[in-house]
Amino acid sequence: MKIERAGEKLVLSSLVDAQQMTAQLDLPGFIQSSKIAECSDQLWGKGKQLMIKHGDSTTTLTLYDGNPFAHLETRVSNHGEEMLNLKKLIIAKMDFDFDVKESQLNTLGTGGLRTASSPKGSYAYSVLADPESRNGVICSWLTQLRGVGLMLPTFKEGKHQLETQLDFGLMRVQPDQTRETDILLIGFFDDARLGLEQYADDIAKVYDINLPPKPNVYCTWYHRKQTGSGASTESMIAGNAVFAQKYLKPFGLDVLQIDDNWQAPENNPGKQNKGPIKTFISTTKHFPSGMAKTADAIEKEGFVPGIWFMPFAGDLNNPTFDPAIFAIDKATGGPFEDNRWSGTTIDASSPLGEAFLRKRFKRIYDWGYRYIKVDGLHIGSPSHNLYVNRSYDGKVFGNAEIHDKSMTFVEAYRKGLDIMREEFPDTTILGCAATQNMVSFAPVFGLVDAMRVGPDNGGASKGDWKQTIAGADYAGNLWFLNNRVWYNDPDPIYVRKSNPLHKARWMASWVAVSGALNTTSVQYSLLSPERFDIIKRTLPAHNLDVRPIDILENSKPQIWKVENDRMVVIALFNWEEEKETAINYPLERMGLDPNKGYEAFDFWANRYLGTVKGKLNTTLKGAHCQVLALRKTKDHPQLLSTSRHITQGLIDVVSEEWNPRKKELRGTSNVVANDPYELRIVCPDGFQAMELKTSDKTAILSAVEQADELARATLTPSITGSINWILKFQ
Numbered sequence: 001m002k003i004e005r006a007g008e009k010l011v012l013s014s015l016v017d018a019q020q021m022t023a024q025l026d027l028p029g030f031i032q033s034s035k036i037a038e039c040s041d042q043l044w045g046k047g048k049q050l051m052i053k054h055g056d057s058t059t060t061l062t063l064y065d066g067n068p069f070a071h072l073e074t075r076v077s078n079h080g081e082e083m084l085n086l087k088k089l090i091i092a093k094m095d096f097d098f099d100v101k102e103s104q105l106n107t108l109g110t111g112g113l114r115t116a117s118s119p120k121g122s123y124a125y126s127v128l129a130d131p132e133s134r135n136g137v138i139c140s141w142l143t144q145l146r147g148v149g150l151m152l153p154t155f156k157e158g159k160h161q162l163e164t165q166l167d168f169g170l171m172r173v174q175p176d177q178t179r180e181t182d183i184l185l186i187g188f189f190d191d192a193r194l195g196l197e198q199y200a201d202d203i204a205k206v207y208d209i210n211l212p213p214k215p216n217v218y219c220t221w222y223h224r225k226q227t228g229s230g231a232s233t234e235s236m237i238a239g240n241a242v243f244a245q246k247y248l249k250p251f252g253l254d255v256l257q258i259d260d261n262w263q264a265p266e267n268n269p270g271k272q273n274k275g276p277i278k279t280f281i282s283t284t285k286h287f288p289s290g291m292a293k294t295a296d297a298i299e300k301e302g303f304v305p306g307i308w309f310m311p312f313a314g315d316l317n318n319p320t321f322d323p324a325i326f327a328i329d330k331a332t333g334g335p336f337e338d339n340r341w342s343g344t345t346i347d348a349s350s351p352l353g354e355a356f357l358r359k360r361f362k363r364i365y366d367w368g369y370r371y372i373k374v375d376g377l378h379i380g381s382p383s384h385n386l387y388v389n390r391s392y393d394g395k396v397f398g399n400a401e402i403h404d405k406s407m408t409f410v411e412a413y414r415k416g417l418d419i420m421r422e423e424f425p426d427t428t429i430l431g432c433a434a435t436q437n438m439v440s441f442a443p444v445f446g447l448v449d450a451m452r453v454g455p456d457n458g459g460a461s462k463g464d465w466k467q468t469i470a471g472a473d474y475a476g477n478l479w480f481l482n483n484r485v486w487y488n489d490p491d492p493i494y495v496r497k498s499n500p501l502h503k504a505r506w507m508a509s510w511v512a513v514s515g516a517l518n519t520t521s522v523q524y525s526l527l528s529p530e531r532f533d534i535i536k537r538t539l540p541a542h543n544l545d546v547r548p549i550d551i552l553e554n555s556k557p558q559i560w561k562v563e564n565d566r567m568v569v570i571a572l573f574n575w576e577e578e579k580e581t582a583i584n585y586p587l588e589r590m591g592l593d594p595n596k597g598y599e600a601f602d603f604w605a606n607r608y609l610g611t612v613k614g615k616l617n618t619t620l621k622g623a624h625c626q627v628l629a630l631r632k633t634k635d636h637p638q639l640l641s642t643s644r645h646i647t648q649g650l651i652d653v654v655s656e657e658w659n660p661r662k663k664e665l666r667g668t669s670n671v672v673a674n675d676p677y678e679l680r681i682v683c684p685d686g687f688q689a690m691e692l693k694t695s696d697k698t699a700i701l702s703a704v705e706q707a708d709e710l711a712r713a714t715l716t717p718s719i720t721g722s723i724n725w726i727l728k729f730q
Contacts, residue, residue, distance in 0.1 A: 001070060001188060003050055003061060005034055010052070010061065012070060014188035016135045019099055021188050023137055026093040029055020043206065044071070068198060069187040071142065077178040084173040089147070091164045091184055096128055096137060102158055106131050106552055108192070109151055110438065111391030112477055113555040116160040119153035121392030124442040125199065126151035128160055129192040131552040136192030139164060140199045142183040142206055144442045146171065146408045148396050149182060169381060169397040169409025193480075193547060200484040207446030212428050214487050214517065215371060215450070216252045216540050217306065218244060221259035222458050222492055222521035231262035231308075233286040236523065238297045243525050245301040247532075250672045250720045252540025255371045255428075256298045257306030262287055266320045275341025276375075278313045279320050280360060295368035304428075306371030307364060311357070311420055312380035313343035325353040327382045328401040336400040340385040342376040342436070348416030350403035357416060361423035373430045374420070377444065378437035381413035387436045388455045390474065396439055410443050417447040430489060430517075435474065450487035450517050453478055460507065461494040465577040465623060468503050469556070472510045472573070476548055476557055482516060483543055489517040493538065495531040496522055504534055505604055506573065506625045512538040512646035513560050513571040513627060515546050536675070537646045544650070549590050558583055561590055562647065566656060568592065568630040569647050574620035582619045587612070597633040599682045601641035602626055603648055608640070608682065608710040637665050637687050637711070637729060643678040644671065654722060663687075663729040671717040679727065681711040687729045689713065695724040
């Protein structure tokens with residue numbers, strides 16, 4: 001990348017795949033001076049820095065050795081005699097030139113994929129890319145420690161333009177004071193998808209993110225009609241724990257989480273603000289023994305106890321809350337309250353607010369909960385509930401005031417999250433939900449382990465198609481954050497009878513292949529064996545890198561790819577409920593060798609599809625999907641698919657080796673006791689599968705069957721864990 005000054009503008013340029021791409025930056029205010037210097041950073045290493053003084057600000061533009069992004073950071077100075085009050089700050093305006101027609105370009109942000117001529121405001125990141133070549137420029141906020149990073153794209157006079165902005169709520173700059181803002185990244189990439197993945201890696205680096213093991217979760221919320229309470233009941237949770245311990249824990253389920261309605265009102269004034277009760281002290285009649293007792297019952301069965309609550313929410317009508325702990329509504333002079341259901345903002349910048357929060361958090365931690373689902377996060381900064389929201393439309397913060405006037409709203413917000421982290425050591429934290437107000441999105445990076453990135457999807461339990469696909473839609477264009485910055489939570493999958501089988505498989509397949517957080521919400525014993533088996537085939541969630549192949553081409557990507565050093569899994573999704581979708585896509589654009597053949601097996605059809613070459617051609621019925629296991633064609637037998645998981649060997653097969661002298665295919669697999677484990681082996685001409693042997697001496701072995709090129713051999717293990725197997729050929 002090259003950086004040059006051209007009068008009052010800065011020009012960033014790069015030659016990508018013989019395509020010249022430039023971004024012309026216009027900084028606010030007249031440029032007074034600029035200079036270039038060598039620099040060094042403890043985290044990013046050595047580089048070169050261009051320092052520009054403009055208006056009342058100083059902006060540094062830094063290129064670090066080995067990093068594809070230019071780092072841009074603005075510091076604001078107050079040279080006057082009065083306080084400088086900033087609600088928002090424009091950082092830079094940009095014009096782009098790709099040497100291609102604007103009609104060929106698409107833009108991608110938190111609101112999804114759009115054409116360059118009809119962009120939407122976005123949070124945290126914005127991509128402008130040529131979907132054919134995948135060349136693109138990425139502008140993204142590396143940090144949001146002081147403000148909410150906004151991307152405001154427009155299309156004027158045939159050109160796509162972008163304004164980058166920070167919303168602080170309020171940032172005060174004292175006379176003769178200089179304040180830092182946040183770091184903006186600008187980078188050119190030959191594949192914008194890889195650029196977004198690099199962006200996520202850099203976020204993890206700057207926040208020093210080390211994620212805990214990915215949880216696999218049962219949540220009580222979405223079977224309220226089965227239990228009479230969104231939190232279920234003390235007895236039903238205990239029963240579900242016993243059942244799940246026997247039938248799902250061996251597959252990977254490891255968290256049982258209680259949702260809203262466990263909490264009773266304290267000092268009930270007869271009136272409360274909208275939404276959930278926000279005291280979180282005592283329990284309703286559904287939990288007569290208290291929440292610690294239920295945590296013990298969950299832990300007894302080997303699960304992590306989880307619980308829902310609203311960490312920063314209060315109720316101005318309830319005397320449990322001292323009004324002094326709340327942020328102030330500047331319009332009324334009273335406590336700041338959301339006008340929907342999120343409640344009043346407990347102000348973490350206030351000593352009284354901090355003390356209240358610590359007491360609340362310690363109480364729940366001491367009950368024994370080590371997985372928390374924290375809802376209404378946005379109210380931790382004075383902000384209104386904008387649900388459902390993912391595109392910027394001019395609103396973030398409310399008209400409010402916090403106790404510590406030296407802090408921005410984001411700084412106070414992050415202080416509250418820091419307090420929660422301190423009081424919940426060794427606890428997995430799921431944020432809920434980004435879509436209520438996107439202040440719950442990037443400003444919480446590094447302080448939560450997972451995030452509900454989409455809206456509630458309970459209607460999918462009855463087959464509602466919009467809610468069936470909602471989680472995959474909202475999480476799809478945030479795939480790059482998953483496993484790097486946090487775990488994307490698309491909300492539960494629904495396999496009960498009220499959701500048609502093909503739609504249940506669609507949801508299960510997307511979660512299993514994408515590696516998103518796996519959540520189910522049902523009294524498991526009520527499911528039929530066929531429906532219960534779908535849940536087993538999704539567990540556990542994997543941690544491999546996944547990519548939506550056509551994310552720059554389709555607003556709802558149809559092709560998802562995940563692989564390891566042994567196999568490739570391609571999942572195909574029809575997003576139309578009634579219409580067929582034809583997919584005809586070159587293997588090369590999937591990152592596969594166009595000169596090789598690939599053996600294919602369809603998981604749900606339980607069928608060998610033969611050899612795929614050049615292109616992948618298929619037609620999907622409405623609301624249907626395919627999950628294909630692919631192996632490069634070889635001249636000897638190889639394991640193509642297994643029955644253990646929807647990903648067909650990706651997570652269960654530890655190793656595989658062909659012995660040509662003995663004509664034996666050997667492998668090691670992780671299996672579950674009493675769960676039939678079918679090996680599906682593709683056999684070139686001249687190979688006949690004969691006998692299966694295993695290190696599990698008491699396993700039940702089926703006869704080996706072979707039809708044409710596919711052999712099937714099933715073993716039912718007597719143990720849960722790793723076993724060796726050998727298939728002999730003649």
